[in-house]
Amino acid sequence: MQDRAQVLIIGGGIVGCSTAYHLAKSGCRDVLLVEKGELTSGSTWHAAGLVGQLRSSRNVTRMLKHSVELYESLEAETGQATGWKQVGGLRLACSEERMQELRKGATTARSFGLEMHMLSPQEALDLFPIMSPKDIIGGAFLPTDGYADPSSVTRALAKGARDGGVTIERGVRVEEFLLKDRRVTGVRTNQGDIEVETVLLAAG
Numbered sequence: 001m002q003d004r005a006q007v008l009i010i011g012g013g014i015v016g017c018s019t020a021y022h023l024a025k026s027g028c029r030d031v032l033l034v035e036k037g038e039l040t041s042g043s044t045w046h047a048a049g050l051v052g053q054l055r056s057s058r059n060v061t062r063m064l065k066h067s068v069e070l071y072e073s074l075e076a077e078t079g080q081a082t083g084w085k086q087v088g089g090l091r092l093a094c095s096e097e098r099m100q101e102l103r104k105g106a107t108t109a110r111s112f113g114l115e116m117h118m119l120s121p122q123e124a125l126d127l128f129p130i131m132s133p134k135d136i137i138g139g140a141f142l143p144t145d146g147y148a149d150p151s152s153v154t155r156a157l158a159k160g161a162r163d164g165g166v167t168i169e170r171g172v173r174v175e176e177f178l179l180k181d182r183r184v185t186g187v188r189t190n191q192g193d194i195e196v197e198t199v200l201l202a203a204g
């Protein structure tokens with residue numbers, strides 16, 4: 001295993017692999033990702049994979065919009081399946097308070113440039129006919145939401161990162177940070193020390 005890297009990413013879940021992919025895309029060549037087990041063996045493996053873009057934070061929503069755009073092309077780019085299905089996201093209201101929350105959400109969505117339509121109970125039922133319409137007073141639909149297979153997306157990002165020059169080492173556990181003048185200058189692993197300029201902690 002190499003003993004130095006400009007950027008060291010700790011953790012091979014979706015956050016670590018996505019960061020590696022985007023660093024490679026931005027032209028950063030000396031990137032090493034270490035994962036103590038197998039890629040996507042942490043929380044990422046357990047995730048349901050729902051991709052709902054509307055969040056209270058503008059930046060998180062922007063990131064999720066970027067994710068959706070990326071998932072549309074990642075499979076073709078890497079040849080690795082992602083399981084991305086843009087089926088849309090349905091939100092339901094059974095109380096006036098919840099309906100009000102959805103209306104506010106629709107205003108926020110518009111200001112974020114995200115498509116979101118308010119629905120009558122019948123329109124919600126038309127979209128999801130197997131539910132019981134009892135108590136539903138309305139809903140909202142975000143047509144660009146969807147779901148993906150989190151492990152497959154992570155593997156596709158890892159493939160894209162490797163294609164862009166990132167090195168990924170599995171079975172390497174970081175056990176200690178090495179400090180000089182209160183700055184991290186390296187890590188100690190079960191496979192030896194690695195000297196680094198920047199450490200990115202994506203260990204879950």
Ligand SMILES: Cc1cc2nc3c(=O)[nH]c(=O)nc-3n(C[C@H](O)[C@H](O)[C@H](O)COP(=O)(O)OP(=O)(O)OC[C@H]3O[C@@H](n4cnc5c(N)ncnc54)[C@H](O)[C@@H]3O)c2cc1C
Pocket residue numbers: 010011012013014015016034035036037038039040041042043044045046047048049050051172173174175202203204
């Ligand atoms: C049941 C469940 C359902 C979920 N559903 C959704 C959903 O529908 N939609 C959604 O957006 N999110 C969902 N999430 C949340 C989502 O899974 C997490 O936000 C995401 O997977 C976090 O990714 P991560 O890369 O930060 O962490 P992880 O996937 O946990 O990756 C961290 C990696 O770091 C490695 N690691 C840890 N310590 C070290 C070390 N010392 N040295 C080297 N490697 C190390 C681990 O082995 C692991 O592989 C769900 C989570 C759970 C548990």
